Structures are given as structure tokens and as C-alpha cells.
Amino acid sequence: MPTFGFDGKKSPETQTLPMMSLREVVMFPKSIVPLFVGREASIKAIEAAVADYGKQIFLVTxxxxxxxxxEADDLYRVGTVSKILQMLRLPDGTIKVLFEGVSRASWDPENDMIPYGEEExxxxxxxxxxLDESKEATSEAKALIRAVHESLDDFGKVNKKVAPEAILAxxxxxxxxxxxxxxMPHLKIEFSRKQEILEELDPSRRLERVYELLLGEIEIVSIEKRVKGRVKDQMEKNQREYYLNEQVKAINKEMGREDDPQAEALEMVEQLEAKPMSEENRERVRKEIKKMRTMQPSSAEYTVVRNYIDWVLDxxxxxxxxxxxxxxxxxxxILDEDHFGLQKPKQRILEYLAVQTLVETMKGPILCFVGPPGVGKTSIAKSIARSMDREFLRLSLGGVRDEAEIRGHRRTYVGAMPGKIIQSLKRVKFNNPVxxxxxVDKMSADFRGDPSAALLEVLDPEQNYAFNDHYLDLDYDLSKVFFITTANSLEGIPLPLQDRMEIIRLPGYLENEKVEIAKGFLMPKQLEQHGxxxxxxxxxxxxxxxxxxxxTKEAGVRNLERELASICRKSAMKIVEEKNREKVISITRQGLQKMLGVTKFSYGEREEASQVGVCNGLAWTQLGGEMLLVEVVLMPGKGKVEITGKLGDVMQESARAAVSYIRSRSDLLGLKPNFYKQVDIHIHVPDGATPKDGPSxxxxxxxxxxxxxxxIPVRHDLAMTGEITLRGRVLPIGGLREKLLAAHRGLIKTVLIPFENEKNLKDVPKDILKDLEIIPVKTMDEVIDNALQAGSETVWHKKHGEAPVAAELLKDELQRPARQ
Structure with a gap:
């Protein structure tokens, strides 16, 4: 019989039969399939086939x-001519029909379909x-048939839904x-793939594709059986546990126990599964819960394990x-509302917030605010949290010397607890607070450990995503926390810890800044607090x-706030005494002493006149910059050098270096080489009760x-800062801004600074620079030329060929009038 292919050409042997469309079912020749039919057109097609077409019908998917x-375009082009073996009408109007596939057939959707209603x-x-197909079986086809037969045996073993008689047939x-x-009818695959097999006319290729699908079905069915077996075993285990737990509940109820440990343990397991933690951490906590279930509630170890689980779940x-x-x-x-000035810290915070809006995830930065007390380090951290709409936590590390305060105690006794970091996160209930x-510079170390070393992991962005608290013994992610540290000075912070942080200095305030802070921030606050x-x-x-x-004499505004509070208290007392809440109290400069008493400090700390052996230095302290007066007197003696004023090791070394430098330059200064053997030198820094040290x-x-x-007198309106070498070089120093503020407050006109610190002048307010003459110097020669009240020809004798004058220095009258 001529074939009818996919080119749409008809042969003379074409036939006409009723057509019925199938949903998600593909009918194959030589197969018997029962179907339920409910569509009206399909039922009429079946009735017509039984009545007029010898029970023959054309089935298309x-x-x-x-x-x-x-419609025609909604159907595949290849279907199956089938025979209706049985037909049974059901009460609901549908019919159950048993079809047997006879042969493949092809039709043309454009020309071969007679639509609804055009004929009877x-x-x-x-x-x-x-469609004809080849019936010759090649040797390769015979081998394929044998392989399929062997696979059918395996398929029958794993798939019990297929009858053994069907496998045998x-x-x-x-x-x-x-x-x-x-x-094909026994394989659970998509109908579209079954249609592809139906359209394959080469028997060998068709069987090869079916063999591939058969092997896949065997593997899938085997996996399903294993999965079902595991699920069944788990269900049996759960049912057994449920039965035992119910028994335990009944026993506890009979014994009068209100709390059910087993029920609590099950509730803990449910809470644990809901926690978004790593599977490794979750498995370790499961073991602890399992251990707790086997303990007696009255035992001490039960309390330890129970507390641990509660910490993890909270x-x-x-x-x-x-x-x-x-x-x-x-x-x-928000930052400007809460703080006056502090432009650099504010700018850094705004930069972080800007970057955070552009990236989805960002490692929390670690900022370190360094500055004197009272400049607003902690309060600006609160403002940062408010501007970011995050929770704020403050941990004071002053005096902490136990490593367990950071890392927690090991879980070896009843009173063990996590460290302060983990405790704070539990309290705030979010994992991204500020x-x-x-x-952080006030921590110390002893035999219990070094807490600053424990902070290295907390404050390292490359490590704190897996912070391990000794109590939890689980990796905890701290990378989303915004850490801010504060310190008065960097000297108390170990260098490895400094390396983890971005240092931002908060310098002291100027006078005009303090006045603005008092008017805009401190006074409104104190008025409210005092009613x-x-x-x-x-x-x-x-x-x-x-x-x-x-x-006040400070870099910050803490004492200023106290003085303003004192004014408010005294004003409140007057109002209460006079019983007049509308009373207006005006305080001017002249009436200030009535409120605060006699002045505590003098404004302008410089000497009134230039003196011999008296020089104004500049020092940095934790309270800001200060004037440092240095006095030197000479006495007949044998070369003894005495240093007083409670100086630290660094300043004592500076004094000895100064003596050595002068001895090396004795010829240029007009001094005898052995001058130091005939005089005793006393170097003193006043205010001996205050410890002093530093390299400037x-x-x-x-x-x-x-x-x-x-x-020769030193200029009384000049101050200087810097360290020297034995060769007379002037080395750079730190805290230049604070020192210049102190010079300005002391009414100094000229300041000598190291040449390498000239670049730091950009951080100094212009209001200060306009009132000071800044002279950068590289060597001690430049310092002497600018500081002493004498010309170079008077100081440097050798330059002009003059004879040494050291003999004059060692006369009995050491206190003769100074040379001007």
C-alpha cells in the first residue's frame, strides 16, 4: 500500500473514519487502552463508528x-486507527470505551478534516x-530486541503495577x-514524547528510543522505591516516638508534674528548625537537645544544657x-541637629550610607573615633544609628581585663555566659545594630587573658563573619554589625587592633564653636532638665x-555643660524662692561671678615678659592641647643634670639629648668644650603633680x-613643638591642631612647628591660622634664630670669627642682666 507521509500528498488508498481527539493520551498500534469519554462530539464519533464504520475510529492527540x-491546527498529524472492543454507558452520561490500536495513519490538517456539522x-x-513501516529485522535490531527483553524483566520486578502476564506477552x-x-503505554512519560515515538516510522530507531526510555523508567522507579522506603521508615519512627512521648506525658500527669520535658524538647526542635542558621550549627544544637531529653531535670548538667539551648534559640x-x-x-x-562641627566624621558616615544604598550587601565598617573627653564621640555614634534607622548598643570596655568579657566563658560550670557582644545581640533582637x-583604649590584660587580642576577631571584617564565642562554640556572623569604637588616645590601643579600624580624630572645639554649642545644644537641654x-x-x-x-579648660564641652547646669540650678532656686514662675533672670558678663564664684582659670597663659631659660612648649594631652612651660637654671657645679616635674622616660631622654646636642655645638655657640663640667643644669617643667611625657x-x-x-631671653610670645635628633634635626609630631588651639588660647603670636608638619595645617581652622604666625623649621639652628631675642651674630660666634665667650658664663655672677 502506498504510504501517506508528512508532505501532505494523498494516495488513492485513503480512508475516511470518525475522528476523536485525545487529551494527554497517545494511542499506539497493538495496544489496548481503556478511556472514559465525556465530550459530546467524541461520544457521537464513537456511536457513529460502532453503527456505520465497523467499530473503526481514528484517534489523534x-x-x-x-x-x-x-480545530485542525490543534491536533498532531499522526494518529492511530483503532478498533472499539467494548463500550459501557455510565449513569453520569459518560461512556467507558476499550480501544485497541490497529495501525499508524497520517492526515493533512488543511485538507483532510471534515469539521463539525458539514456532513451528517x-x-x-x-x-x-x-503508514507502512519496514518489517525486516537486522542483526543490530535482533540484539536490541534481546536487550529490551532483559530490561523488561527488571522493569517487571521494580514496577508492580505492570501485570506479569503483560511482561511475559x-x-x-x-x-x-x-x-x-x-x-510505550506502560511508560510514565509526557504525551509529547510519546507522540514523537508514534511518529517514528523506522522500527529499529523506534525501539532504540523506547529502550532508552525504558532504562530511565527503571532507574526512576528504583529511586522512588528507595525514597518511599525511607519515608515509611521515618514515619514509623515518628509514630513510635509520638506513642512513647504520649506515654511519658501520661506518666508525668499521673505523678503531678506540670512541666513536660519531652514536650519542651519538641518545642525547642521546632524553634530550632525555624532559625536561619547553618546546617552544621543546627545539627550540633540538635545533639544538645537530644542530650537534654535523656537527663533528669533536677540534675545540674540539665540546667547548663537548658540554658545553652535557650541562648542559641534567643x-x-x-x-x-x-x-x-x-x-x-x-x-x-540628623547629624547636624545632634552635633555642631565634626565635619570629617559626618562626611565619613554619609559616604558609608551612600555606598550602602548602591550595594545590596556591605561589610560593616569599623570606625574608631579618637579625641579628648567631651567632644561627642559616643553621642555621634547614637546619631549614626538614628540616621541609619538601626538599633543602638553601647558597651563600655573601660577597665575590662578578662578575655571572657568578649569571647564568653567556656561551658564548664553553671554560671557560664556568652561574651558582651553576643549578650547585646540577644537583647536587641536584630543582627545588624550599631x-x-x-x-577601647582603657582595656588592660592580666593572667585571665588579653581582651584587646580577643577584639581582633570581632573587629576584623575578613574574620568576623565566623566569630566563635567560647560559650556558644558556634560560628556567628558579625559582618552585618556596624562597629564604632571610641578612645581618648591611640597609645592605649595595640597596633594590631589599630590596623583593623579606620581612625577618625575628633579634635577639641574652638572658643566660638563652644559658644555655638552652648547656645544651640547645651542651654536648651539644661533648661528642660531644670524645669x-x-x-x-x-x-x-x-x-x-x-x-x-x-x-573651663578643656577640649570638649563636658565641664562647660556642668557650669551651665550650675547657672540653671541657681536660677531655678531664685524662681522658687520668689514663687514667680514667670520671672526673667538676665545674666551678663558682670554678673557671672555671682553665679559661678571666682574664676577658676586665667585666659592667656604666656609670660608677661621674655626671660632667660624660660621657653613656651606645646603639648598634647587627653584633654586636648596645653601650653608646656620649660624652665632651666644654671648653678656652679660639676656637670650634674637634674630633671624634675614628674616627666616620663621620653621627656627625660629628650633632656639628655638636648645636653648632648649643645655639647656637640659648643664651639659654634661660643662655649668651652668642657663647659658642662663646671655647671649643674636643672631642667624643670612646672605643675609637678601632673605626669608628663611625649616626643615633642x-x-x-x-x-x-x-x-x-x-x-639670652626667649621670646615670651612664641611657642614651639617638635623633637630633635643629636644632629639638630627637628622631627615631626602629632596633635598639631590641638597644640595650635592651646597656643591661640594662650595669646601666643608665633609658633615654630616641624617642617614636615606643614601639610597638617589644612586641618587647622582658618580662625586660628589668621591670628598665628606659623614658621616651619627643619633644624635647631632655625629654631634658635627665631626664638632667642638676639641676632644670629650674637648667638653663632664661630660664623663671624669671634672668640669663644664661655669663660664669661662661668663667672661667679651668673645672674647678670640679660643681653638684649
């Missing part, structure tokens, strides 16, 4: 199962042609085409407070300036010593 009334009946009919088929058609493992897109303008407004580690209205107390700006100058007093000591030896 729909491309889209959802289509209710398929309301069902479609189609012209089709039966398929094993007797020797032709590749019919064998493939018989196997921690916010990955609970993040939603970070909304940060409004930079609003954040800047944590301020206050006074006063703004109209009750009028404090003039000159009065505030006098409070800054004569009643060498220049000052050397100048004062040369002034005393040459009997």
Missing part, C-alpha cells in the same frame, strides 16, 4: 489538552492514509516495531532590621564666652637650655 473544541452528525471526520514479541508499541541569627533606602539629605540633617565599643522656660533665663553671648574662658618637648628643652647658657 491534541497538542494542547485544555482546548475543549480543537456533529463530530469531525478525517481522510487518512495508513511482550517478551514473546520478536519484531522491533510492535515490541516498541506494546511497551539569638537573632539572621534577623535583619529592614534597611530602607537611606535619604542622605535627611541623614545629614554597636559602640566605648573606651525652666527659655524666657526664664537670658544668658548673654559674652557671658557664655567668659564661662568658656575663665571657668625636645626642641623646647634645647631652646631653654641654650637661652640659659648664653644668657
Amino acid at each position: 491534541q497538542k494542547t489538552p485544555e482546548t475543549e473544541h480543537p 452528525g456533529d463530530f469531525p471526520k478525517a481522510h487518512f492514509a495508513v 511482550m517478551s514473546t514479541i520478536k519484531d522491533p516495531g510492535p515490541l516498541a508499541d506494546q511497551i 539569638l537573632p541569627w539572621d534577623d535583619i532590621k529592614d534597611d530602607k533606602d537611606v535619604d542622605i539629605v535627611q541623614a545629614r540633617t 554597636i559602640c565599643l566605648d573606651e 525652666l522656660k527659655p524666657e526664664n533665663l537670658k544668658l548673654s553671648e559674652n557671658a557664655i564666652l567668659d564661662v568658656v574662658r575663665y571657668y 618637648a625636645g626642641v623646647t628643652m634645647t631652646t631653654a637650655l641654650i637661652s640659659s647658657l648664653l644668657n
Whole structure:
């Protein structure tokens, strides 16, 4: 019989039969399939086939199962001529039909379909042609048939839904085409792939593809059996545990126990599964819960394990407070509302917030605010949290000397607890707060460990994603926490810890800045705290300036706030005494002493006149910059050098270096080579009760010593800072801004600074620089030329060929009038 292929050409042997479309079912020749039919058109097609076409019908699969009334384009081009073996009508109007596939057939959707209603009946009919296929079995096909027969045995063993008789019947088929058609109805694959097999006309290729699908089905069925077996075993185990737990509940109830440990353990397991932690951590906690279930509640170890599990379950493992897109303008407004000045820290925070809005995840930075007390280090950390809409935590590390305060105690006794970091996260219930580690430079170490070393892991962005607390003994992610540390000085912070942090210095405030802070921040706060209205107390700006100058001496504003609080208290007492809440108290500069008493400090610390052996130095302290007066006197003696004023090792070494430098330059200064053997030198720094140390007093000591030896006064309106080498080089120093603030406060006009510190002048306010003459110097020669009240020809004798004058220095009258 001529074939009818996919080119759409008909042969003379075409036939016409009723057509019925199938949903997600593909009918194959030589196979018997029962189907339930409910569509009206399909039922009429079946009735017509039984009545008029010898029970023959053409079955074609729909491309889209959802289509209710398929058109020609909705059907595949290859179907199966089938025979209706049985038909049974059901009470609901549907019929159950048993079909047997006869042969493949092809039809043309454009020309071969007679649509609904064009001829008798309301069902479609189609012209089709039966497709021939080769029946010759090659040697390769015979080998393939044998392999399929062997696989059918395995398929029958793993798939109990296929009857053994069906497997036996398929094993007797020797032709590749019919064998493939018989196997296909038993495979659970998509109907589209079954349609591809139906359209394959080469029997050998068809069987090869069916063999591939058969092997895949065997593997899938085997996996399903294993999975079902595991699920069944787990269900049996769970049912057994449930039964035993119910028994335990009943026993506890009979014994009068209110709390059920087993029920608590099950509840803990449910909470644990809901926690977003790593599977490794979760498995370790499961073991602890399992251990707890086997313990007696009255035992001490039970309490330890129970507390541990409670800690783990209460921690916010990955609970993040939603970070909304940060409004930079609003954040800047918040920072400016809370703090006056501090532009550099504010700018750094705004940069971080800007980057955070551009990236989805960002490692929390570690900022270290370094500055004197009272400049707002901790309060700006609070403002950062408010601008980021995050929770804020403050941990004071001052005096902490136990490593367990950071890493926690090991879980070996009843009172063990996690470290302060983990405790704080439990309290705040979010894993991305702003944590301020206050006074990080005040930690110390002893036999219990070094807490600053424990902080290395906490503050290292490359390590803190897996922070291991000794108590938890689980890796905890701290990378989303915004850590801020504060310190008064870097000297107390170990270098490895400094390397983990970004240092931001907060310098002291200027006088005008303190006045603005008092007016805009401190006074409103104190008025509210003391129950006063703004109209009750009028404090003039000159009065505030006098409070800054004569009643406080600090870099910050803490003492200034105390003095303003004192004014508010005394004002409140007057109002209460007079019983007049509307009373207005005006305080001017003249009436300030009535409120605060006599002045505590003098404004302008420089000497009134230039003196021999007296030099103004500049020092940095934790309270900011200060004037450091150095005095030198000479006495007849045998070369003894005495240093007083409670100086540290560094300043004592600077004094000895100054003496050595002058001895090396004795010929240029007009001194005898052995001058130091005939005099005793006493170097003193006043205010002996205050410890002093630092590497910036060498220049000052050397100048004062040369002034005393040459009997030439040092300018009283000049101050200097810097360290020297034995060759007379002036080395750079730190804290230049604070030192210049102290010089400005002391009414100094000229300041000598190391040449290498000239670049740091950009950090100094312009209000300060305009009132000071800054002279950068490289060597001690330049310092002497600018500091002493004498010309170079008077100081440097050798330059002009003059004879040494050291003999004059050693006369009995050492206190002769100074040379001007």
C-alpha cells in the first residue's frame, strides 16, 4: 500500500473514519487502552463508528489538552486507527470505551478534516492514509530486541503495577516495531514524547528510543522505591516516638508534674528548625537537645544544657532590621541637629550610607573615633544609628581585663555566659545594630587573658563573619554589625587592633564653636532638665564666652555643660524662692561671678615678659592641647643634670639629648668644650603633680637650655613643638591642631612647628591660622634664630670669627642682666 507521509500528498488508498481527539493520551498500534469519554462530539464519533464504520475510529492527540473544541491546527498529524472492543454507558452520561490500536495513519490538517456539522452528525471526520513501516529485522535490531527483553524483566520486578502476564506477552514479541508499541503505554512519560515515538516510522530507531526510555523508567522507579522506603521508615519512627512521648506525658500527669520535658524538647526542635542558621550549627544544637531529653531535670548538667539551648534559640541569627533606602539629605540633617562641627566624621558616615544604598550587601565598617573627653564621640555614634534607622548598643570596655568579657566563658560550670557582644545581640533582637565599643583604649590584660587580642576577631571584617564565642562554640556572623569604637588616645590601643579600624580624630572645639554649642545644644537641654522656660533665663553671648574662658579648660564641652547646669540650678532656686514662675533672670558678663564664684582659670597663659631659660612648649594631652612651660637654671657645679616635674622616660631622654646636642655645638655657640663640667643644669617643667611625657618637648628643652647658657631671653610670645635628633634635626609630631588651639588660647603670636608638619595645617581652622604666625623649621639652628631675642651674630660666634665667650658664663655672677 502506498504510504501517506508528512508532505501532505494523498494516495488513492485513503480512508475516511470518525475522528476523536485525545487529551494527554497517545494511542499506539497493538495496544489496548481503556478511556472514559465525556465530550459530546467524541461520544457521537464513537456511536457513529460502532453503527456505520465497523467499530473503526481514528484517534489523534491534541497538542494542547485544555482546548475543549480543537480545530485542525490543534491536533498532531499522526494518529492511530483503532478498533472499539467494548463500550459501557455510565449513569453520569459518560461512556467507558476499550480501544485497541490497529495501525499508524497520517492526515493533512488543511485538507483532510471534515469539521463539525458539514456532513451528517456533529463530530469531525478525517481522510487518512495508513503508514507502512519496514518489517525486516537486522542483526543490530535482533540484539536490541534481546536487550529490551532483559530490561523488561527488571522493569517487571521494580514496577508492580505492570501485570506479569503483560511482561511475559511482550517478551514473546520478536519484531522491533510492535515490541516498541506494546511497551510505550506502560511508560510514565509526557504525551509529547510519546507522540514523537508514534511518529517514528523506522522500527529499529523506534525501539532504540523506547529502550532508552525504558532504562530511565527503571532507574526512576528504583529511586522512588528507595525514597518511599525511607519515608515509611521515618514515619514509623515518628509514630513510635509520638506513642512513647504520649506515654511519658501520661506518666508525668499521673505523678503531678506540670512541666513536660519531652514536650519542651519538641518545642525547642521546632524553634530550632525555624532559625536561619547553618546546617552544621543546627545539627550540633540538635545533639544538645537530644542530650537534654535523656537527663533528669533536677540534675545540674540539665540546667547548663537548658540554658545553652535557650541562648542559641534567643539569638537573632539572621534577623535583619529592614534597611530602607537611606535619604542622605535627611541623614545629614540628623547629624547636624545632634552635633555642631565634626565635619570629617559626618562626611565619613554619609559616604558609608551612600555606598550602602548602591550595594545590596556591605561589610560593616569599623570606625574608631579618637579625641579628648567631651567632644561627642559616643553621642555621634547614637546619631549614626538614628540616621541609619538601626538599633543602638553601647558597651563600655573601660577597665575590662578578662578575655571572657568578649569571647564568653567556656561551658564548664553553671554560671557560664556568652561574651558582651553576643549578650547585646540577644537583647536587641536584630543582627545588624550599631554597636559602640566605648573606651577601647582603657582595656588592660592580666593572667585571665588579653581582651584587646580577643577584639581582633570581632573587629576584623575578613574574620568576623565566623566569630566563635567560647560559650556558644558556634560560628556567628558579625559582618552585618556596624562597629564604632571610641578612645581618648591611640597609645592605649595595640597596633594590631589599630590596623583593623579606620581612625577618625575628633579634635577639641574652638572658643566660638563652644559658644555655638552652648547656645544651640547645651542651654536648651539644661533648661528642660531644670524645669525652666527659655524666657526664664537670658544668658548673654559674652557671658557664655567668659564661662568658656575663665571657668573651663578643656577640649570638649563636658565641664562647660556642668557650669551651665550650675547657672540653671541657681536660677531655678531664685524662681522658687520668689514663687514667680514667670520671672526673667538676665545674666551678663558682670554678673557671672555671682553665679559661678571666682574664676577658676586665667585666659592667656604666656609670660608677661621674655626671660632667660624660660621657653613656651606645646603639648598634647587627653584633654586636648596645653601650653608646656620649660624652665632651666644654671648653678656652679660639676656637670650634674637634674630633671624634675614628674616627666616620663621620653621627656627625660629628650633632656639628655638636648645636653648632648649643645655639647656637640659648643664651639659654634661660643662655649668651652668642657663647659658642662663646671655647671649643674636643672631642667624643670612646672605643675609637678601632673605626669608628663611625649616626643615633642625636645626642641623646647634645647631652646631653654641654650637661652640659659648664653644668657639670652626667649621670646615670651612664641611657642614651639617638635623633637630633635643629636644632629639638630627637628622631627615631626602629632596633635598639631590641638597644640595650635592651646597656643591661640594662650595669646601666643608665633609658633615654630616641624617642617614636615606643614601639610597638617589644612586641618587647622582658618580662625586660628589668621591670628598665628606659623614658621616651619627643619633644624635647631632655625629654631634658635627665631626664638632667642638676639641676632644670629650674637648667638653663632664661630660664623663671624669671634672668640669663644664661655669663660664669661662661668663667672661667679651668673645672674647678670640679660643681653638684649
